[in-house]
Amino acid sequence: MKICVVGCGAMGSIYAGLLADAGHQVLALHTGQAHVDAINGVGLRVEGASGDRTVQLEAVTQAPDRVMDLVIVAVKAAQVEAAGRALGKLIGPDTMVLTIQNGVGSADVLARFVDPDRLCIGIAAAFGAIMRGPGHVFHNGMSLIRIGPYADAPMSKVEAVAEVWRQAGFKTEASADVLAMQWEKLICNVAYSAPCALTGMTVGEVLDDPEIGPISRAAAIEAWTVARALGIAIKVDDPIAHVRAFAAGMPNARPSLLQDLENRRHGEIDVINGAIPAAAARAGLAAPINQTLTALVRQRERGF
Incomplete structure (x- = not known):
């Protein structure tokens, strides 16, 4: 599956690294040049609760004109609007979008830029993550990813997104009551x-x-x-x-x-x-x- 993780800070890097390690074609979209350069140069190191691995994947600072199967928006809440404006080139007729932030309200912002019926909301439980440096992230926990539809996305598609995460080693639940x-x-x-x-x-x-x-x-x-x-x-x-x-x-x-x-x-x-x-x-x-x-x-x- 072609996946773009938008916002590869501490949490986004965990997602990108483990999804790439599971065999998916992952593109990391991040504004920090040093982090992008490190990922492209020596790979992305993810250590902590999931083990210790260095994964090879592509990283960029601007969205390419390349349609993805799944876009994961992992920026912080204040950056969701800017991320939404940058998604256009990544979204095709069948692309699913998953937004995953702390707090409430981010999906309402993103729904202004993508089809609400292809938008899912994710909640990460008990993941404490920190950046060790460019190209290197550590996480304390790996408890649970919960995914649900924002509007009227069919539960079959929500479940398909959840299965992608399961294949990458995340304990994942799909739920209609997001x-x-x-x-x-x-x-x-x-x-x-x-x-x-x-x-x-x-x-x-x-x-x-x-x-x-x-x-x-x-x-x-x-x-x-x-x-x-x-x-x-x-x-x-x-x-x-x-x-x-x-x-x-x-x-x-x-x-x-x-x-x-x-x-x-x-x-x-x-x-x-x-x-x-x-x-x-x-x-x-x-x-x-x-x-x-x-x-x-x-x-x-x-x-x-």
């Missing part, structure tokens, strides 16, 4: 993204910290309460057990929001902790914990 999938992950994200970013702690350190741990859990409870108030069919009965299990599976993970602050980059706070107050307002509720965490991160980002 909104519930997103919120089940979002509950975990809000518990650790902002708290880790603001303190410099790992996920496991936040989990066990006597001061920050209660704040983390309160953020998760808020998100869980909002999801239930909105009638989202999450399969989470106990939000504290849910986020503790998440952290226990990857205690050394450093969320991308923490890495962004350390590198003086604007992160995804608006679609993670920042998404909870907006959703709470629709349900006639307030979300003061997540609103405060969002404001603190935005203040840190103001000088970037």
